[in-house]
Amino acid sequence: MSFKPLEWRDNKLIILDQTLLPDKEVYLETADYREVARAIKNLTVRGAPAIGVAAAYGFALGALEIQSGNQVEFTLKLEKVSRVLSASRPTARNLFWALERMESVVRSIGSTTQIKKLLLDEALQIHREQLKSDVSLSHYGSAFIADGNTILTHCNTGALATAGYGTALGVIRQAHQEGRQINIIATETRPLLQGARLTAWELKQYGIPFTLITDSMAAYFMRKGKIDLVITGADCIAANGDTANKIGTYALAVLAKEHNIPFYIAAPTSTIDLSLSSGNEIIIEERSPEEVTHIRGVRIAPEHTPVFNPSFDVTPHQYITAIITEKGVIRKPFGEGMQKFSGLK
Ligand code: MRU
Numbered sequence: 001m002s003f004k005p006l007e008w009r010d011n012k013l014i015i016l017d018q019t020l021l022p023d024k025e026v027y028l029e030t031a032d033y034r035e036v037a038r039a040i041k042n043l044t045v046r047g048a049p050a051i052g053v054a055a056a057y058g059f060a061l062g063a064l065e066i067q068s069g070n071q072v073e074f075t076l077k078l079e080k081v082s083r084v085l086s087a088s089r090p091t092a093r094n095l096f097w098a099l100e101r102m103e104s105v106v107r108s109i110g111s112t113t114q115i116k117k118l119l120l121d122e123a124l125q126i127h128r129e130q131l132k133s134d135v136s137l138s139h140y141g142s143a144f145i146a147d148g149n150t151i152l153t154h155c156n157t158g159a160l161a162t163a164g165y166g167t168a169l170g171v172i173r174q175a176h177q178e179g180r181q182i183n184i185i186a187t188e189t190r191p192l193l194q195g196a197r198l199t200a201w202e203l204k205q206y207g208i209p210f211t212l213i214t215d216s217m218a219a220y221f222m223r224k225g226k227i228d229l230v231i232t233g234a235d236c237i238a239a240n241g242d243t244a245n246k247i248g249t250y251a252l253a254v255l256a257k258e259h260n261i262p263f264y265i266a267a268p269t270s271t272i273d274l275s276l277s278s279g280n281e282i283i284i285e286e287r288s289p290e291e292v293t294h295i296r297g298v299r300i301a302p303e304h305t306p307v308f309n310p311s312f313d314v315t316p317h318q319y320i321t322a323i324i325t326e327k328g329v330i331r332k333p334f335g336e337g338m339q340k341f342s343g344l345k
Contacts, residue, residue: 006045013029019042022198031064034084037088047161048094053127063120130163135164136326141175153185155195157170160198168231187248223259238273240335269342
C-alpha cells in the first residue's frame with residue numbers, strides 16, 4: 001500500500017485529502033486543531049474510525065499549542081479544543097469515543113508538559129490500536145467468505161476510512177490475501193461517490209477484481225442471483241444492534257433479506273454506543289444540498305431545487321446477520337454480545 005491516510009510527523013498531522021481522490025494524491029499538513037476539525041467536516045479525512053484517529057491527533061495538537069502552564073487554564077482551553085472537534089461530524093461514534101479517551105488523559109496527575117506528552121502518546125496509541133483492531137476483525141470476517149463468492153459493499157470502508165487496514169474492505173482484503181477467488185460489486189455511493197472514487201481506487205491497488213455499479217442497480221444483481229453476501233461498515237451501533245451507516249445501507253439490507261442474502265456489518269467495538277438503546281436515538285448528520293444538486297462542482301439539477309441530504313441511515317438489527325468486531329463475531333440476539341464485547345479489554 002503506497003498511501004498513508006493519516007500520519008504524525010514532526011509534531012504535525014499529515015492528512016491524505018480524500019476529496020481529491022482518485023485524480024490527485026495531495027497531502028494536507030497541519031499543526032492546527034481547527035484545521036483538523038475542518039478537514040473532518042469537509043471529508044478531507046472520513047470514515048468513522050479514521051475520523052476518531054484524526055480527532056485524537058487534533059486534540060494532541062490543541063494541547064501542544066497551549067502556552068500556559070496553569071492546570072486550570074490548560075484544562076479549560078482543552079475543553080474548547082474538544083468542543084470544536086466534536087462539532088465536526090455528529091454520527092461518527094468513533095469521534096466521541098476518541099475524544100473521551102483523550103479527555104480522560106487530561107485528568108492524569110502531572111505538569112502540563114507531562115500531560116501534553118501523555119496526550120500525544122495516547123493519540124499514537126489510538127492509531128496503532130485501530131490498525132490492530134482492523135486486522136483482527138478482518139480475520140474473523142474472512143471466515144464468512146467462500147472461494148468463488150461475489151460480495152457487495154457500499155461506501156468506502158478501506159484503509160482510507162480507518163487509517164489502518166479497513167473494516168468491511170479489510171475483511172475482503174483478508175479473504176483475497178488467503179487466496180480465495182472473490183469478486184466485489186462496489187456501489188458508487190451517491191451523493192459523494194465514496195464507492196466510485198475511493199473503494200474502486202483501493203481495490204485497484206490491492207489487485208482485487210471488482211465491478212462498479214450505481215446504487216440503484218443492487219436489486220437487479222441480487223434478483224439475478226449474482227450476490228452471495230453483503231458487507232458494510234458502520235458509523236454508530238446502538239445497544240440493540242441497530243446500525244447507522246452511509247445513506248443507502250438500509251435499502252441494501254432490506255433487499256438482501258428479500259433475496260435471502262446474508263448481510264454483515266464489520267466495525268470495531270469503538271463504534272458501539274451502549275448509551276443508545278436503539279437506532280432511533282442515533283443523530284443523523286444532514287449535509288449541504290449542493291452535494292445532491294452538484295457532482296464534483298457541476299450542477300445537475302435546476303437552480304434552487306429543494307433538497308434533503310441525510311448522510312446516513314439506520315439499518316434495524318433484524319436485517320443484520322452478524323456484527324463482526326475485533327473481539328469476535330456478535331450474533332443474534334445482539335444485545336447480549338454487545339454488552340459482553342464492549343466491556344472486554
Ligand atoms: O460520510 P463518510 O464517507 O465518512 O461515511 C463513511 C461510512 O459510512 C463508512 O461506511 C463508515 O464510516 C465505516 S468506515 C470503516
